Amino acid sequence: MSADIRRGEMLYEGKAKRLFGVEGHPEWILQEFKDSLTAFNAQKKGSFENKGRLNRDITSLVFRFLASKGVPSHRVADLGTNEMVTEKLEMLKVEVVVRNVLAGSTAKKFGIEEGTPLEKPLTEFYYKDDALQDPFISDEQALMLKVCKTQAELDQLKTLALKVNEGLVEFFGAADLRLIDFKIEFGRRLSSSGLGQIVLADEITPDSCRLWDKKTGERMDKDRFRRDLGNVKESYEEVFGRLRDHWSKKLV
Ligand code: ADP
Numbered sequence: 001m002s003a004d005i006r007r008g009e010m011l012y013e014g015k016a017k018r019l020f021g022v023e024g025h026p027e028w029i030l031q032e033f034k035d036s037l038t039a040f041n042a043q044k045k046g047s048f049e050n051k052g053r054l055n056r057d058i059t060s061l062v063f064r065f066l067a068s069k070g071v072p073s074h075r076v077a078d079l080g081t082n083e084m085v086t087e088k089l090e091m092l093k094v095e096v097v098v099r100n101v102l103a104g105s106t107a108k109k110f111g112i113e114e115g116t117p118l119e120k121p122l123t124e125f126y127y128k129d130d131a132l133q134d135p136f137i138s139d140e141q142a143l144m145l146k147v148c149k150t151q152a153e154l155d156q157l158k159t160l161a162l163k164v165n166e167g168l169v170e171f172f173g174a175a176d177l178r179l180i181d182f183k184i185e186f187g188r189r190l191s192s193s194g195l196g197q198i199v200l201a202d203e204i205t206p207d208s209c210r211l212w213d214k215k216t217g218e219r220m221d222k223d224r225f226r227r228d229l230g231n232v233k234e235s236y237e238e239v240f241g242r243l244r245d246h247w248s249k250k251l252v
């Protein structure tokens, strides 16, 4: 397929990806994963060589695995070293976070020690708006902000997020990685008749997940950059290497 795909005009440049049109395919976009790395709403900036390639490859494995578990995503195909062709979606203005173990902002908010396991996974909604620094929102606030149409759709997001969590615990667990928490985004398929289906979009990478080594408890994700722990590149490489060794031959 890659021979037929030609990059169109740039539609958007974000913190971690650039989006392009695809010539002759208005229903697709081309997502280029950048080498840059940001934290705290881009107040802290960095980069490392090959980061875009690693995150594209990790996202590709994750979405292929989730597809095998019946969770649809926007992925159409990988392209080149650091690009992915995806369906063009109408993104929902919400970031859905699922936590298995308390860490990061929610641990801090309640003064509970990082690493405290939760009895059941916790889902949280954040309003996707950089200018407001993605604030936490309640279900009612999500409906007020028209993040989606109905309470039933919000419930559907939670159900999908918990299904993604179940899959990801298995997916990362097989690579000796403990999934602490993660953030995902959803979009609506464009449809000429009625409301399009809501599917998983964006990326799933060590930028958007907390992953701790099962044996040593060492952090293997973007917290190494956020907290100046060093070995950021090496950790992303290790995560991809383990996932590739376990999963690449098992997935289509
Ligand atoms: P940010 O916008 O937060 O800086 P990125 O640099 O990762 O983040 O930019 C990617 C942007 O593309 C995000 O805003 C994300 O919501 C959006 N996006 C992801 N998947 C799709 C899709 N399939 N269709 C349209 N937009 C998408």
Ligand code: TMP
Pocket (backbone or CB within 6 Å): 097, 103, 104, 105, 106, 134, 181, 182, 183, 207, 208, 209, 210
């Ligand atoms: P948090 O503990 O800072 O709220 O983060 C929860 C999870 O969401 C963690 O795995 C990192 C991820 N995340 C993002 O992907 N993007 C963000 O902007 C933030 C704040 C967190």
Ligand code: ASP
Pocket (backbone or CB within 6 Å): 015, 037, 038, 039, 040, 041, 042, 043, 207, 222, 226
């Ligand atoms: N995604 C946010 C940023 O890039 C915050 C974070 O991941 O810590 O700035």
